[in-house]
Amino acid sequence: MSRSSDMSPALEMRQVSKSYGEGATIVEALIGVDLTVCAGELVAIMGPSGSGKSTLLTIAGTLEDFTSGEVTVLGEDTSQMSRNDRAALRRRSIGYVFQDFNLLAGLTAAENVSLPLELDGTRSKAARTTALAALDELGMAERADRFPDELSGGERQRVAIARSVVGDRQLLLADEPTGALDSVNGEGVMRLVRGACKRGVAGVIVTHDAQLASWADRVVFLRDGRVVDQTSPAAGPDSLLSPATSR
């Protein structure tokens, strides 16, 4: 399956603002944020604590309302959708990965991965087959029937990633996905995220970690709720080998 040639925007945020409270106590979490992420692209949102990056991610994932602006996910204007339609969009098309994995302790790895499919009406047997295929792709086929507390941190995050890309999910949203892992396991997780993007998934990672951000095609810098800067389109590794950089 290859969708990487499809460069249509999976996520478009236009002039998105979000404020909490009102009057003198108003807190502006996001101010006029523009962000477009295309299919196959991995974008990192970087900023210090309180810069609004997690708010941006929850709005992108339709988990939170915004005050003004426009958010389009996979071609659909989310502000025009009913709550039920938004929930269906989340179940079918959006995958989430969190720092603490958020796996359900009472379900096996395979059940955790198949749950969103079953919630969306896929029959249990078909959902399990799809879940096992997703786990197999991440090298977790043999651990499919283990419970989260029988898995290592790296394995749990693989299950979380399998869950986030299972079925036909096209937008992967991750909040510090390697935060609880050592650097080698963290790198493994980022290779999997990159792999999903190469297959055509659009990815957004929010992080304060430069190593994690450096896996992205583009890094957008957020500060006090505003986009203040972004990296230029990726230069290839060849530029490292030019005489100009030799020491």
Added chain:
Amino acid sequence: MSVRHALLALLSEGPKYGLQLGQEFEAGTGEVWPLNTGQVYTTLQRLERDGFVESDGTIDDGPQKDFRITDAGLDELHAWLHTPPDTSTPPRDELVIKVLVALRIPGVDAGELVQAHRRHVIEAMHQYTRLKEDAADHEIGLLLVADAEIFRLDAVVRWLDAADARIKRLPPPSETPASPVRLRARRKVGARR
């Protein structure tokens, strides 16, 4: 980085030509650290002068001249491997100096300067990460060198983040108290350089 000891390490595997040494050095570091042939020969000449390598040929043999490590060279190599790197003197970091200078120049937005440098450093990290992503597991030299560069640059970003937070907390320039005592203490720390 010690080219001298890297060449000794390559020669500890057996006799080699100068050209071959240059190629093996670059291959061993995933070509991230280029090394020109002139530098290889200058270093070999010094190693020969110090008795750490020897060769049979004459200078006219050029690239075909064969070099061997001596017992003294092997001792030197093992001693170097176990010598801790010099961390006693903080380097005069160009970026640190730029941010310090920016704080003193009226009209320069230090926060913006910090962000511009952060972007450049992350762009460089991105290139090393791509290099690593494309590398196979057995390309250990390349992976280790790329990791080292990424960790080094990550430390620069962390310092920039900390600098950013400190600058943000600064009172407006007129309220900044002079602190001659601290300046003297700091001068002492860097006195050896």
